[in-house]
Amino acid sequence: MTEHISLPVQASQTGAARLKMRHAAERRFRIYGLAAVLFGLGCIATLFITIVSGGYSTFTQTVMNIELDLDRELIDPKNISETDFRKIVRTSIYELFPEVSGRRDKRKLANIVSPGAEYQLRDHVIANPDLIGTIITLQVPMSDDIDQLSKGVIRADLDESERRVSDLEITWFNALREQGRVETVFNTTFFSAGDSRDPELAGILGAALGSFYTLLVTLLLSFPIGVASAIYLEEFAPKNRFTQIIEININNLAAVPSIVFGLLGLAVFLNFFGLPRSAPLVGGMVLALMTLPTIIIAGRAALKSVPPSIRQAAIGLGASPMQTLMHHTLPLAMPGMLTGTIIGMAQALGETAPLLMIGMVAFIVDIPASVMDPATVMPVQIYLWSDSPERAFVERTSGAILVLLAFLITMNALAVVLRKKFEQKW
Amino acid sequence: MTSSTLFTTLIILLCAGLIYQKSSRRILIGFLPGSNTYKRESVRSRKIKERIAFLFLITCSSVAVLTTLGIVLSLIFESFRFFTLVPITDFLFGLQWSPQTALRADQVGATGLFGMVPLFAGTFLITLIAMFIAAPVGLMAAIYMAEYASSRARDIIKPCLEMLAGIPTVVYGFFAALTVAPFFRGIGDANGIVISSESALAAGLVMGIMIIPFVSSLSEDVISAVPRSLREGSYGMGATQSETIKHVVLPAALPGVIGALLLATSRAIGETMIVVMAAGLSANLTANPFEAVTTVTVQIVTLLVGDQEFDSAKTLAAFALGLVLFFITLVLNMIALVVVNKYREQYD
Numbered sequence: 001m002t003e004h005i006s007l008p009v010q011a012s013q014t015g016a017a018r019l020k021m022r023h024a025a026e027r028r029f030r031i032y033g034l035a036a037v038l039f040g041l042g043c044i045a046t047l048f049i050t051i052v053s054g055g056y057s058t059f060t061q062t063v064m065n066i067e068l069d070l071d072r073e074l075i076d077p078k079n080i081s082e083t084d085f086r087k088i089v090r091t092s093i094y095e096l097f098p099e100v101s102g103r104r105d106k107r108k109l110a111n112i113v114s115p116g117a118e119y120q121l122r123d124h125v126i127a128n129p130d131l132i133g134t135i136i137t138l139q140v141p142m143s144d145d146i147d148q149l150s151k152g153v154i155r156a157d158l159d160e161s162e163r164r165v166s167d168l169e170i171t172w173f174n175a176l177r178e179q180g181r182v183e184t185v186f187n188t189t190f191f192s193a194g195d196s197r198d199p200e201l202a203g204i205l206g207a208a209l210g211s212f213y214t215l216l217v218t219l220l221l222s223f224p225i226g227v228a229s230a231i232y233l234e235e236f237a238p239k240n241r242f243t244q245i246i247e248i249n250i251n252n253l254a255a256v257p258s259i260v261f262g263l264l265g266l267a268v269f270l271n272f273f274g275l276p277r278s279a280p281l282v283g284g285m286v287l288a289l290m291t292l293p294t295i296i297i298a299g300r301a302a303l304k305s306v307p308p309s310i311r312q313a314a315i316g317l318g319a320s321p322m323q324t325l326m327h328h329t330l331p332l333a334m335p336g337m338l339t340g341t342i343i344g345m346a347q348a349l350g351e352t353a354p355l356l357m358i359g360m361v362a363f364i365v366d367i368p369a370s371v372m373d374p375a376t377v378m379p380v381q382i383y384l385w386s387d388s389p390e391r392a393f394v395e396r397t398s399g400a401i402l403v404l405l406a407f408l409i410t411m412n413a414l415a416v417v418l419r420k421k422f423e424q425k426w
Numbered sequence: 427m428t429s430s431t432l433f434t435t436l437i438i439l440l441c442a443g444l445i446y447q448k449s450s451r452r453i454l455i456g457f458l459p460g461s462n463t464y465k466r467e468s469v470r471s472r473k474i475k476e477r478i479a480f481l482f483l484i485t486c487s488s489v490a491v492l493t494t495l496g497i498v499l500s501l502i503f504e505s506f507r508f509f510t511l512v513p514i515t516d517f518l519f520g521l522q523w524s525p526q527t528a529l530r531a532d533q534v535g536a537t538g539l540f541g542m543v544p545l546f547a548g549t550f551l552i553t554l555i556a557m558f559i560a561a562p563v564g565l566m567a568a569i570y571m572a573e574y575a576s577s578r579a580r581d582i583i584k585p586c587l588e589m590l591a592g593i594p595t596v597v598y599g600f601f602a603a604l605t606v607a608p609f610f611r612g613i614g615d616a617n618g619i620v621i622s623s624e625s626a627l628a629a630g631l632v633m634g635i636m637i638i639p640f641v642s643s644l645s646e647d648v649i650s651a652v653p654r655s656l657r658e659g660s661y662g663m664g665a666t667q668s669e670t671i672k673h674v675v676l677p678a679a680l681p682g683v684i685g686a687l688l689l690a691t692s693r694a695i696g697e698t699m700i701v702v703m704a705a706g707l708s709a710n711l712t713a714n715p716f717e718a719v720t721t722v723t724v725q726i727v728t729l730l731v732g733d734q735e736f737d738s739a740k741t742l743a744a745f746a747l748g749l750v751l752f753f754i755t756l757v758l759n760m761i762a763l764v765v766v767n768k769y770r771e772q773y774d
Binding site for chain 1: 472475476479480482483484485486487488489490491493494496497500501503504562563564565566567569570571573574575583586587589590592593594595596597598599600601603604605635638639642666667668669671672689692693695696697698699702703723726727730731744745748751752755756759760763
């Protein structure tokens with residue numbers, strides 16, 4: 001008897017236990033999901049923190065004020081560029097530390113300022129020839145190692161054998177700092193110069209302009225072609241086999257590895273058509289082919305969101321198909337198309353691999369002035385700098401990444417704003 | 427300078443406006459009664475214009491097809507030249523990759539070995555590590571976003587995760603080479619394991635992070651597309667939310683999830699910059715994630731970067747690798763698209 005009564009109680013107890021287990025499983029499952037999301041967000045945060053903390057110091061540069069004696073005997077006013085400006089700079093540095101002797105120490109001492117100092121002085125004197133014969137004070141960049149020392153990247157408290165800067169150099173640097181000669185200023189060189197072997201003289205302007213010309217070509221090619229394809233496929237194409245092939249094809253093209261586009265560019269544009277290597281023109285053409293699917297897909301979605309009633313109304317009033325399109329459908333779909341184009345351009349701006357294939361990876365000091373000049377682009381510049389052995393280039397790389405990310409975020413924000421502003425509910 | 431630019435722009439805009447107005451008025455006049463000749467002219471010119479515009483549209487939409495054709499033809503053509511130099515069986519089944527071409531005829535190891543197996547082994551090892559990260563994280567994140575998160579939280583989480591896909595790959599490469607790889611090496615040193623500074627682990631992990639959004643976004647879409655009635659049926663039977671997800675929603679969304687995973691895999695196989703910067707250069711047939719391996723894309727880049735003449739086996743090999751790469755990703759994409767489309771038809 002008792003057994004019969006106790007059974008349901010027991011069952012309900014195990015039932016309660018089971019329910020508890022199931023609810024625990026439910027909580028665990030939910031936590032896994034949350035953990036996955038947090039992992040993703042944590043990765044983003046880590047990435048940004050790493051890049052920002054490693055890169056923000058790029059935007060400052062350690063400089064020193066130095067008196068330079070522009071002796072009339074050394075400078076011929078009629079032929080300024082023939083002057084040995086290096087000698088003038090070195091003499092001034094040696095005068096600061098008269099106790100230094102010996103060839104090796106002297107050379108080391110001379111190297112605490114950047115090799116760019118003499119060119120800076122030359123340009124300054126050419127611009128102001130009346131300074132000849134006077135003593136001027138000039139602010140010159142210090143060498144990359146001293147700059148890194150000043151920023152604390154190269155640590156003075158390590159053993160001398162473990163750092164790139166010797167004790168002697170640190171003594172000189174500290175002496176200069178006590179004299180109030182050393183300053184940290186905004187790094188204008190980084191934004192106004194092309195590439196250089198010396199980190200303190202390297203800038204991203206060349207790469208940024210290369211990116212600009214490349215994207216210009218990409219935009220001019222891919223926007224009209226992409227919009228026209230989207231219009232044809234969405235508005236006019238008959239539902240036949242050819243259209244179907246184009247559609248499948250576009251979807252597949254969107255997922256082809258970018259490096260394959262680089263191979264195409266190399267085989268067709270460079271080897272077959274003989275276009276110049278390293279030119280933004282070719283880079284832009286390759287990237288245009290890559291962004292085309294993005295623009296077509298976005299364009300078709302935008303056209304699809306325009307309600308058919310608008311087309312029917314236009315046709316009912318006697319407009320031809322092309323007039324319906326140009327006067328009614330296209331203007332309404334334009335914001336969506338522009339959003340897709342901006343996103344495609346942002347992708348193209350960050351693309352590296354196909355451009356390596358067509359030779360936009362050379363060391364180019366000159367700043368490009370047209371789409372035919374050899375150039376590199378910002379992501380490739382980042383790749384090149386990340387390969388450089390100098391410690392200071394690590395910082396420049398992060399700095400260049402920050403600039404690139406700033407551009408990308410601006411472009412994507414623009415796309416979001418555009419979408420929000422013109423979003424229309426029918 | 428800027429004011430003159432502004433001025434010019436203004437003039438151009440004005441002219442454009444005038445022309446536009448004129449042309450639209452002409453069409454209006456064309457339809458007025460009593461101007462019969464003008465009307466006929468206008469309609470005919472309009473028809474010609476429309477035909478030209480139409481031709482332009484068709485030409486543009488065939489550019490995409492021409493691109494694919496260009497890719498296939500150029501890859502096949504160059505690969506064909508490669509296979510006249512190196513037998514195709516050596517390429518497909520060879521276990522050694524050392525693409526050195528001889529400077530002198532009697533040089534040691536002068537022939538160059540073009541076996542693609544170690545390269546693809548390396549590629550698949552790194553892809554496997556990447557998917558090992560991206561598949562669970564992406565899928566769980568998708569489930570959380572679709573089923574648990576409030577719509578406000580989802581509106582924040584989704585774009586943030588998608589940012590991962592928008593960051594240029596060169597940035598990931600830099601991150602992998604400079605932060606993740608030394609970190610793993612440090613861990614290895616502390617535990618007495620030798621972890622190469624160009625280990626497959628570092629490259630694979632960072633690549634996995636990169637492709638999380640490829641898995642999560644697409645999976646979220648398909649999970650959200652599972653009809654409510656299925657879930658409610660399950661709740662009605664007394665199942666908890668996680669039981670419903672595991673036993674009802676996921677099986678229903680499985681084809682779409684598989685499609686998402688396949689697309690992410692193909693993205694990982696074709697990824698270049700991360701492995702160029704963080705993986706090794708020498709071919710190494712191993713399954714040990716702590717060792718350095720090289721990948722197909724790394725070899726394509728190393729073979730082709732720098733000025734080279736394009737008739738040596740060394741440079742042509744890059745095109746043969748590209749052809750195989752293109753073929754593999756194409757097949758993966760096709761399967762993924764077919765699977766996803768089949769699934770869509772089911773519920774629409």
